[in-house]
Amino acid sequence: MEREGSIMKVLLAAGARPNFMKIAPLLHEAKHYISKADFKLVHTGQHYDYEMSKAFFDDFDISEPDYFLNVGSGSHAVQTAGVIVEFEKVCLKEKPDIVLVVGDVNSTLACSITAKKLNVKVAHIEAGLRSGDMSMPEEINRIVTDSISDYLFVTERSGVGNLRSEGKREDRIFFVGNIMIDALYYGLEKLKACAVTGEGHRWQAGKGAPRVVVTLHRPSNVDDEAKLRDILSGLRDIAKETEMYFPMHPRTRKKIEMFGLDYLIKDSGIIILQPLSYLEFLSLWKDAALVITDSGGIQEETTALGIPCFTVRDNTERPITIEEGTNILVGTTGEKMLDAFMSFKKGGRKSSKVPELWDGKTAGRIIGKLLAL
Numbered sequence: 001m002e003r004e005g006s007i008m009k010v011l012l013a014a015g016a017r018p019n020f021m022k023i024a025p026l027l028h029e030a031k032h033y034i035s036k037a038d039f040k041l042v043h044t045g046q047h048y049d050y051e052m053s054k055a056f057f058d059d060f061d062i063s064e065p066d067y068f069l070n071v072g073s074g075s076h077a078v079q080t081a082g083v084i085v086e087f088e089k090v091c092l093k094e095k096p097d098i099v100l101v102v103g104d105v106n107s108t109l110a111c112s113i114t115a116k117k118l119n120v121k122v123a124h125i126e127a128g129l130r131s132g133d134m135s136m137p138e139e140i141n142r143i144v145t146d147s148i149s150d151y152l153f154v155t156e157r158s159g160v161g162n163l164r165s166e167g168k169r170e171d172r173i174f175f176v177g178n179i180m181i182d183a184l185y186y187g188l189e190k191l192k193a194c195a196v197t198g199e200g201h202r203w204q205a206g207k208g209a210p211r212v213v214v215t216l217h218r219p220s221n222v223d224d225e226a227k228l229r230d231i232l233s234g235l236r237d238i239a240k241e242t243e244m245y246f247p248m249h250p251r252t253r254k255k256i257e258m259f260g261l262d263y264l265i266k267d268s269g270i271i272i273l274q275p276l277s278y279l280e281f282l283s284l285w286k287d288a289a290l291v292i293t294d295s296g297g298i299q300e301e302t303t304a305l306g307i308p309c310f311t312v313r314d315n316t317e318r319p320i321t322i323e324e325g326t327n328i329l330v331g332t333t334g335e336k337m338l339d340a341f342m343s344f345k346k347g348g349r350k351s352s353k354v355p356e357l358w359d360g361k362t363a364g365r366i367i368g369k370l371l372a373l
């Protein structure tokens with residue numbers, strides 16, 4: 001297809017697992033605007049294992065990134081600096097009009113700083129979320145990214161309030177809804193299609209004991225030996241009453257090995273899995289009785305599908321999932337987790353609704369807005 005002379009050049013930056021489901025809907029939507037905007041994808045390589053990265057490209061039918069920076073793991077300084085150095089080269093070559101960053105990972109921060117210092121406009125998707133917990137690396141990434149972004153795309157109204165109270169210009173804040181829900185609907189349709197063609201996924205609905213799905217990777221939960229031991233003990237107790245699946249993040253696996261905590265999992269009945277692709281994971285949790293997690297995104301996804309969610313944290317930057325959704329903060333001790341599970345078992349299920357503009361059309365709103373700007 002022929003492109004017109006002056007088209008907007010957009011660099012879309014992503015690096016870690018929770019980024020890919022946020023960029024996929026944009027890349028799908030961008031196909032409708034090929035004469036107006038040229039989107040190029042830069043993968044920083046923050047996550048590099050197949051299950052943490054490439055599997056998501058396959059699930060969402062998006063092609064290979066235009067640039068792969070291969071930055072990999074390291075301390076926060078090493079990783080962030082590595083992305084800055086490599087992303088600058090791409091920006092200098094491509095001369096984009098705008099850089100789009102998503103979420104709150106180190107790559108988000110690094111790419112926004114790089115672009116801004118080259119006087120390139122920055123748009124942050126998922127702006128304005130605040131946990132108030134500065135011990136979380138993600139909170140620092142969010143605050144710094146928002147402080148230098150030109151356009152702030154917000155998923156829930158609390159984010160608009162946060163940005164206003166930080167003095168952001170009203171005409172820079174856009175409440176557009178949650179782009180991850182676009183990806184979720186895409187995933188559900190794909191699972192349906194797989195079921196029709198008989199491809200299927202590993203987990204079918206409604207067999208055996210109530211299914212509980214667990215994910216755990218927050219440094220504050222898994223990097224401390226006593227905390228991790230306590231949480232695993234809580235899970236072990238809950239697993240006595242349910243069928244528990246636990247796709248394990250590489251960070252968590254490493255820490256369990258390092259602290260010698262395998263004994264808490266052995267003979268517990270907990271089914272430990274490799275990190276799963278998006279569709280495999282969706283096929284597992286969409287029929288769960290309960291999800292137990294410390295992830296940010298899963299709090300939102302479970303709310304969108306009305307699946308009860310326990311968040312193993314003391315705070316959340318996504319308060320709408322508590323106020324309107326299925327999410328409950330259960331704290332970070334085994335005892336509190338078990339208490340919450342017992343009252344859940346007795347019928348303590350929240351009523352919930354799907355938050356405003358979590359309708360699967362967010363990518364269209366974002367690109368429409370960008371072109372209008």
Ligand code: UD1
Pocket residue numbers: 016017018046047048049050052053073074104105106107137138217249250251254295296
């Ligand atoms: C990162 C994000 C976090 C996000 C999470 C989801 C930051 C600060 N954190 O945390 O917000 O929720 O991703 O996964 O950006 N590793 C592998 N294979 C990989 C990637 C990582 O083995 O493909 C290992 C690394 O060697 C490291 C550990 O996993 O030991 C953690 O990886 P890292 O990217 O530093 O942070 P995450 O904990 O994944």
